[in-house]
Amino acid sequence: MHHRIIIFAGGKLGPWALQHITPSDTLIGADSGAIYLIHNGLTPHIAIGDFDSVTEEEMKLIRERSGNTISCDPIDKNYTDTEMAFRLALDMKPDQLLLIGVLGTRFDHSLANVHLLALANEQGIEAAIIDEHNEICLISKTTQFDRGQHSQVSLLPLSEQVTGITLSGFQYPLNDATLTIGQSLGISNVLTAEAGRIEVRDGRLLVIRSRD
Template sequence: MEHKRIVIFTGGRLGKWALELIEDGDLLIGADAGALFLTENGYKPHISLGDFDSVTSEQLAFIREMSDETLDFDPIDKDYTDTELAWRLALSRNPERIVMLGALGTRFDHSLANVHLLRMALQQGVSASIVDEHNCIQLASEGGVNLINKGFTYISLLPLTERVTGITLTGFQYPLHEATLEIGQSLGISNKLLGDQGQIQVRDGLLLVIESRD
């Protein structure tokens, strides 16, 4: 079966809100504690993977029982986090879209590393986002992105590369035209859509687009 959308559950902040984002036809990947979250809530992951150092042996046995496929990785002899392993596996399936849930949490190093994974998807031409109950994060590059108003209060723009040039905003409370943002600037924080949609154009560089609510 071909899956156009892959949803990754990983081991950060998760809740009922995450389950409500699952759609019919999604391929579900659970990374470590993310796999446990899915199985404990009655979902059957298509693939569960990781070193499973965040679960007990009894919980791991339950994950194996509930999952279509389980991939084990040594906690010492691996180059990537469980989340990146799941991300790379998802990209290898050539989906149209990847949504990652549980990628943000108390470990800022993991959260930031997960945001950086968006670049890998962009390079492969796959639409990707990181979502939690307060944020939706995606990456814009040359050509930009069109945004549909999903009810978030704010939209913030932060450079992922040293500088991003040719930023033009249409449909925003605070418009920009051919603007440049450099790392360390807060100019792009807390903008708002005026209506149901807006457009972000970028000429050069990688721009994080963060839709958020308190």
Template sequence: MYKQVVICTGGSLGDWALPHLQHCDFLIGADKGAYFLASQGFRMNAALGDFDSVEEEQLALVRASSDTVSPCDPVDKDYTDTELAFRLALGMKPRHIKLLGATGTRFDHTLANVHLLSTALDEGVEASIIDEHNRISITGRSMSVEKSEFTHVSLLPLTERVTGITLTGFRYPLCDATLRIGQSLGISNVLDGDSGLIELREGRLLVIESRD
């Protein structure tokens, strides 16, 4: 079993992403994210997408830097390049999938990528989206949060309501609370110590660790 699969896709990327690429069992580049990896000297296990965001010479570098390249038609496809890469990763049944470059100027793509975390939860695979200022995860039962460079922890319901939320180790604790879509009660909490525990009874909860 793969422990960690990292996907680099075509949103906002930069030097901040490089440390997240150092220790993974399988590396996937999607569209422009594949070129980012190739330009930084990384070799991909797989590159895929319609590659409509890269030029011919950039695509040549991607091909030279990948074990396999799977191009697809930019029109005749049902999924975004990111979802194609995510489905490939899910099929490997890894312990964790890390998505880099999954946020950016296109909010529709960002939100669709956040929803992919729910798909991973259905398959019993941990998954997270990481960018320069945020780490986004999802839980349907319990989750530990460790102290890190991300100073704030926000909770947002992904289902209509999330019940039985109990927070331990946070400055603003909750006990058997309910969050509904449209409420901001779970925004901008902080850890009291080195770790905290989030527990819930029913629903799906986005856990967003962030920094300014």
């Protein structure tokens, strides 16, 4: 049976975020992401974090209405709340991981959360970050994407370089190309076919699908 875990963190959230949940998903609330789920009538299977961004009353609700609550000291911890939730989710060996509310006004946190995708990639677990306008994933092998609502596609290397990039179904083709960190060659391509194919020979490639 397909097992998907969705992590809700305390970044930008809205009604759009709830539309991604299905009844079979395991829900993890990281810090204030847990209270967001609860306020929307949902029960986090796990709530995790230092909970320094929730009130005492909200913390009481989290403990009462979550399947399991894992709290830690806000000072004596090695990971952000989102990374704690992410590592816990990886240990549960899902088929797919979805991160919602992990992008926001703190660019350092947003960038760190994008880098978390590398941990899932190492374990062969499909993972993606979604907000209202973007879907971000990391690939290291040939992958096919449906166009859906995201026709704009940008490619950015997360490793020093990515080699053997060949695109099919895109407005601007690449054939056995190499992208190196610092280049903008892969920005703002357009998926013109109903499905596009991205071939990668070596390296880790961020695929950012966007809509305005």
